Amino acid sequence: MIAQNLQNVRTTLPQQVTLVAVSKTKPIEDILEAYHAQQRVFGENKAQEMKEKYEALPKDIEWHFIGHLQSNKIKYIIPFVALIHSVDCLDLLEEINVKAQKINRVVPVLLQVHIAQEEHKFGFKLNEIFEIIPSLQKYQNIQIKGLMGMGTFTNDQIQLGNEFNSLQVLFNKIKMSYNEILPIFDILSMGMSNDYALAIQNGSNMVRIGSTIFGERNYNK
Numbered sequence: 686m687i688a689q690n691l692q693n694v695r696t697t698l699p700q701q702v703t704l705v706a707v708s709k710t711k712p713i714e715d716i717l718e719a720y721h722a723q724q725r726v727f728g729e730n731k732a733q734e735m736k737e738k739y740e741a742l743p744k745d746i747e748w749h750f751i752g753h754l755q756s757n758k759i760k761y762i763i764p765f766v767a768l769i770h771s772v773d774c775l776d777l778l779e780e781i782n783v784k785a786q787k788i789n790r791v792v793p794v795l796l797q798v799h800i801a802q803e804e805h806k807f808g809f810k811l812n813e814i815f816e817i818i819p820s821l822q823k824y825q826n827i828q829i830k831g832l833m834g835m836g837t838f839t840n841d842q843i844q845l846g847n848e849f850n851s852l853q854v855l856f857n858k859i860k861m862s863y864n865e866i867l868p869i870f871d872i873l874s875m876g877m878s879n880d881y882a883l884a885i886q887n888g889s890n891m892v893r894i895g896s897t898i899f900g901e902r903n904y905n906k
């Protein structure tokens with residue numbers, strides 16, 4: 686099932702789009718099934734859960750952290766995380782830098798930008814990003830590789846398209862204007878099971894897909 690689902694998703698992705706298989710809440714066996722179908726990039730949103738899975742699974746897996754990260758949980762993932770998609774405030778950036786410095790790593794991250802209309806989604810505001818860019822230079826142990834955003838939970842394609850477009854515009858502006866401060870800025874992470882086609886139309890080159898690959902999540906287990 687999982688292998689087939691993966692195959693189906695892959696056929697819909699243009700070549701430049703990286704697929705992050707979102708395996709949060711799913712057991713090791715499910716991840717292994719995807720692994721045996723050549724999937725190497727997985728996304729998790731809980732630090733301890735990700736650490737346990739990292740320890741139990743093959744070491745050529747790239748682990749992407751996609752959830753809200755609390756400062757006191759950074760330590761669980763900092764030695765091995767391949768990309769943190771969800772840096773949503775400067776304090777977190779600061780903390781990641783301190784922890785990365787201690788183990789002499791440069792940790793790749795994305796800045797999460799708030800594009801949805803819902804109040805509760807985390808992230809920098811669109812206009813806030815330009816204000817913080819100059820201060821990003823001081824984080825020697827962090828490599829800022831791009832932006833991440835989540836659309837509003839809605840079927841309104843016009844609204845979603847507008848949200849994704851606003852992030853694409855921001856991404857392109859930063860890429861063009863801040864090459865010195867952000868030399869490796871090339872990832873635009875947007876799109877989930879229900880909206881990734883639209884996200885790709887709006888320039889996404891990294892999609893985070895869970896339920897379409899692994900089936901619906903059960904949080905009551």
Ligand SMILES: *Cc1c(COP(=O)(O)O)cnc(C)c1O
Pocket residue numbers: 707709730751752835876877878879893894895896897
């Ligand atoms: C859970 C999650 C996803 C995947 O959601 P699906 O709808 O299952 O594809 C993507 N991004 C983030 C940040 C998530 O928390």
